[in-house]
Amino acid sequence: MPLRIDSRHLNEIVVLVPEVFTDDRGFFMETFRADQFHEMGISIQFLQDNHTYSKKGVLRGLHFQWDLPMGKLTRVTRGAAFLVVADIRRGSPTLGKWFGTRVSAENQKQVWAPAGFATGFCALADHVEVEYKCTALYNPAGGSAIRWYDHDLAINWPLRPVLMSEADRKAQTFAEWLACPFSEKLQSRHLHATA
Numbered sequence: 001m002p003l004r005i006d007s008r009h010l011n012e013i014v015v016l017v018p019e020v021f022t023d024d025r026g027f028f029m030e031t032f033r034a035d036q037f038h039e040m041g042i043s044i045q046f047l048q049d050n051h052t053y054s055k056k057g058v059l060r061g062l063h064f065q066w067d068l069p070m071g072k073l074t075r076v077t078r079g080a081a082f083l084v085v086a087d088i089r090r091g092s093p094t095l096g097k098w099f100g101t102r103v104s105a106e107n108q109k110q111v112w113a114p115a116g117f118a119t120g121f122c123a124l125a126d127h128v129e130v131e132y133k134c135t136a137l138y139n140p141a142g143g144s145a146i147r148w149y150d151h152d153l154a155i156n157w158p159l160r161p162v163l164m165s166e167a168d169r170k171a172q173t174f175a176e177w178l179a180c181p182f183s184e185k186l187q188s189r190h191l192h193a194t195a
Contacts, residue, residue, distance in 0.1 A: 001030045005040060006109060009099040013085050014042065014112040031075060031110065032133065042112060044071060046133040054081075054123040054130070059148055059161030060168065061120015062086055066185040067142020069115030071135040079125030080104035082158050086146065088177060089116035092188035096174065098155050116186045118146045122157055144182075145171035 086098040
């Protein structure tokens with residue numbers, strides 16, 4: 001059952017849609033196949049799966065890791081969310097650009113963001129579950145976040161968040177990240193050399 005590319009953004013962000021088999025029992029779909037991803041030019045190995053539940057108005061992100069850089073394949077399994085990815089890789093031609101899209105259990109879209117992109121989402125429904133496959137293990141000492149309302153990124157969120165963690169509320173600005181010595185670890189050329 002093939003996965004198809006719905007669209008590409010910022011050169012490396014890929015929105016995918018699986019083929020869904022439905023009958024009177026319900027549905028079945030393949031959400032990841034290494035061989036199909038490889039054929040699409042996405043050669044990755046996932047090391048960790050995460051699953052979150054959020055109420056409407058919850059915002060999570062924009063998260064990233066510089067020590068054990070992490071790519072994510074994200075999908076919504078219940079409700080709907082506005083998923084955002086922002087390029088924070090020094091030396092990237094799309095540095096500081098972002099992409100956002102509505103992903104839901106109904107449209108079954110998935111968003112692939114390679115390492116070097118900060119990711120986040122805002123829950124658009126009363127009950128939202130988001131799952132994401134990660135290419136690295138979680139390393140809290142080697143990760144951080146960019147402030148959701150950063151003026152340099154100017155993300156156009158569809159609603160104002162009402163609930164977030166204190167860490168996300170006090171996250172650094174994009175300019176502060178670029179001035180940080182750790183940002184050297186997410187230079188575009190370094191990430192491609194190790195991919």
